[in-house]
Amino acid sequence: MEATVTVTPDQLPELLLHVAVVRPVFLWGAPGIGKSSLVRAFAESLGLECVTLLGTQLAPEDLIGVPQIIDDRSRFAPPEMIARPEPYCLFLDELNAAPAEVQKSFYSLILDRRIGAYELPAGSVVIGAGNRATDNALARPMASALVNRMVHMHLRADVDDWLKWAAHNGIHPWVVDYIVQRPDHLWSAPPKTEQPFSTPRGWHMLSDALHSYGDGVADEMLWVLSSGALTPAHASGFRAYVKTVRHAFDLEAVIKGDAGWPRDPGDRDLLYFLSEAFRARLLKELPASKEHASGGVKRFAMRAKTMLAELAEISVECAQLVISADDDGVPLLPSWFLVEVSRDLPRLAARR
Template identity: 25%
Template structure:
């Protein structure tokens, strides 16, 4: 029988010329899909946006149906970038490692590994949000193949652009279909965030209004000071708590979540610097930091931050004679490390000499040992044409022993 597939009772009608029986239903569903967003304080969304802005891979943990995929669509829309969703659990290891393609002369050109279409689209666009869903349902072989994608951004023979952000989602193994604990190497490459929804948020969403994803805006004028402060905080903290530099949990569940390692402390450093430069709220910053290094180390870091309150090192270098050295030893160390990092980020003779003025105050305060490491780092930055400033006198013997200055200073 010939006729319109949407209206088989109309013989001879051209396809698409008459509305089908589902047209009204489709229009109704379109009305239900039309929602709006509003600014709202949501530390969970802020922490996700902070990690994505800092370009750190994020893993969202939440029960099925909690809205992780919808959150990714909203985030990509807010960032103005395309979203590529990959269901990790239905792929083979070769889908991430690449499929071999034999060329004309393999002995000369080798055998390239062909990337999948989603990777080619991201590389062609130059930016995007790559979302790996159902990560905890992926078997160990697939998780192993994903290691290189997450860490090196390499898919087969293709390297994804640095501007591509990576987010994954997982259900707890107890509620995941054929769930697995994440392998420690893969888990240690993510910022882990718990993804939940408040009942009031869901109720308001059913009325057509969801919270807006506020993307942090990094202030270029604050970038240098933010990096220096973050370096001072993380380096000072790990100097005081060396046992937290690396600690692999003993249980499988703990190894599959966030735990401290040199890699995750580097992630925490980037999150903290981005948070300082963007003015991120304390709750969101706390969630991101504990999501990077784990709850135990993260809570200790947050307690350390709570009482640190470092001054802006760039402002101090602009007028080094006007500041007072903090009284507490941990604050002194973190501040001096931050000052040296600020000098390194914008190295000039005036800033280098100002750095020695700052370090000299540690000597005047009777704590030259606190400034010893900072002094060695600052001396290593010296241009051979720059004269040795007066403030270095108290450190000359130490620096000569360390080889940072020639004999006779």
């Protein structure tokens, strides 16, 4: 199912509070963005036990139960994990990854809140969740009859929400600070090949590993850990960021002129990281029109041109990275700045 309107993790609890208590909800989203954690937290906020059923690990009889003979009549007895006397939150995780026969077994439970003679206690909540087919995850088409039995919500990763959560959940400071600087690295689309990719869950796993090793973790081991949890480019960027922390070497020092771009071939990953951070800083600071630039911004733009000339001496590739266009060839930096760069860079390079 394609997302038309999305919600953030911060918006979801209120939506569930008003919708899930009266109608079943299905939560769509990419792997690793926190769907399961949010559902469990919502159930806890209502004082309900969260009972999780994984669609990929169920057979129809696991839901329907087995027949019993009572008073010369057969009756299906639903399993104990479902047939509970007190209200609870029934979380149907990976529902759309279940075989068609298993999905059919959920029809009456989702719409009528009953299986055979057993009915969910009043106050119970039913929430399903699953990945989209575009996520390269296990997902099967959901029959229209099942789709129409639930209210659908599409969850997206949100940097501000994640940072607020991270501040209260012991996420390693290196991870938090890196995401503050590179919010675009919190999540990446799942690759078509079998390799790690960046998600809030991946960053959480890396944080746990860093806490376990301590801040003295060797650079080589840091590379192993980050490469095992993140997209390769993000792992390289994070490794370079940790170098800046350990050596008190940051972009601000380069902008102020207190330090130069790293020239050591062994610090090439650091140079790429600082180049990307420089690009992000330009995108944030420079207005679309020079007329709206303050005196401070104009001075920063002048310094930026000098920095580009210095960077090009070390790596033309990194200098091009800073001013490159997007994937469609559309310039990202303001046109007035790019014009000044093309005009002034040869002169600045000759002066050097």
